[in-house]
Amino acid sequence: MASSFAMIKPLITRGIARRCARTSRSVVQGRVWAARGFSSGDGGDKKDESIVDILENLKLRRPAVSGTTASGGERQQRSVGWQQQKQQQPRQQHSRGGRRPPPGPTPEPPLARDPLLRTHMIDLFPGKYDDDDDFNAGTETDPWDDDDEDEGDFEEVEAEMAKLHREEMELNAKKLKWIETTKPQVRVPVIDSIGRAYGRGARKSAQARVWITPGFGNVTVNRKDLVDYFPRFSDRELVLAPLVVTRTCGKFDLQCQVKGGGLTGQAGAIRLGVARALQHWNPEYRPPMKKMGYLTRDARRVEPKKVGLVKARKAPQWNRR
Numbered sequence: 001m002a003s004s005f006a007m008i009k010p011l012i013t014r015g016i017a018r019r020c021a022r023t024s025r026s027v028v029q030g031r032v033w034a035a036r037g038f039s040s041g042d043g044g045d046k047k048d049e050s051i052v053d054i055l056e057n058l059k060l061r062r063p064a065v066s067g068t069t070a071s072g073g074e075r076q077q078r079s080v081g082w083q084q085q086k087q088q089q090p091r092q093q094h095s096r097g098g099r100r101p102p103p104g105p106t107p108e109p110p111l112a113r114d115p116l117l118r119t120h121m122i123d124l125f126p127g128k129y130d131d132d133d134d135f136n137a138g139t140e141t142d143p144w145d146d147d148d149e150d151e152g153d154f155e156e157v158e159a160e161m162a163k164l165h166r167e168e169m170e171l172n173a174k175k176l177k178w179i180e181t182t183k184p185q186v187r188v189p190v191i192d193s194i195g196r197a198y199g200r201g202a203r204k205s206a207q208a209r210v211w212i213t214p215g216f217g218n219v220t221v222n223r224k225d226l227v228d229y230f231p232r233f234s235d236r237e238l239v240l241a242p243l244v245v246t247r248t249c250g251k252f253d254l255q256c257q258v259k260g261g262g263l264t265g266q267a268g269a270i271r272l273g274v275a276r277a278l279q280h281w282n283p284e285y286r287p288p289m290k291k292m293g294y295l296t297r298d299a300r301r302v303e304p305k306k307v308g309l310v311k312a313r314k315a316p317q318w319n320r321r
Contacts, residue, residue, distance in 0.1 A: 187283035197281035201272030203298055206261030210273030212281060215253030217243075221270065222258060235267035242275040242294050246285045252278075268298060 191197055196211045219226040219239065230236050239256075243249045254274060258266045275294040278285045289295050303312035310316055 187279075187286065189282060190280040197277045199273040199275065199277030199280060201269040201274070201276065201297075203268030203272065204261045204265035204301055206258060206265035206269040208256055208258040208266065208269035208273045210257075210270060210277050211255045212252045212274070212277045213255075214251065217250035217253065219254040219256070221256045221266075230263060230267060232263065235263055238267040238271045239274065241271055241292075242278055242289055245288045245292055245294065246278055248278065248285075252281075272297060 189197075194213075196213050199210045199212075201208045201210065221229040221239075226236060226239060230239065239254075240249070243252070256270050256273065258270055260266075261269070271294060275289045279289065279295065286295070305311055306313075308315075
């Protein structure tokens, strides 16, 4: 009894597995049909079968009895047919060193695709929509026309867009102007027909005009020598400061015309005129003079006297009695 049960146990297990697979496939197919709206006659309402029903309906074949074995000729024909069938089949390559894989259950074939089940996108309202005029052919009024309120809104939107466009254009113009003003100025030599460079200077109430020409360092102020016109050494240093910074002492002759103010104011005015004249002669002289402040007009002036005061700020002496 134990040996016969051991023989039919694999058969029972394999049969149950196959029957369960067929049952699950039929249940899934029935649910699909029910979802698509088919009736029970089409296979939509199939009931699940239990394992007890599967065992009851399962038919097992017993092995052949020894008394009913085939004859020798029949066994020889079967062996020859099996050898021919084996030769006709292609030899399979196995991954594990040429050995055959261990025996196992035969895989079930894949489920066939239902031709009525659509998995791609379809158009729910097929038709031709190229000509929109056909829709309004039989109507007197066009339903797509905007009413008066829509036209008013469109005009407001259009005006707002025009305003934004105008502001954007103004901003772009300002940006271009800013870019132009931030660019460094291109400076070129400015020399007259006689070969002189001119510079004008001012300090307090004094005004000076200066011309420079290549020479040996002679300086004349109002047709007088520098030493004769400015007796103080500090005034002479102010006049010659731009030449010292640019290292051009003894290379240019200076002719100065000055009027107004005192000697200190006139010396400061000549210094500014000499610096501007050197810049016009050669723009490369500008950086050192700009660094020292010789190209800046000094705006300091004497504060005027106030009424009731001795000077601009000085008050008269106060007595108690």
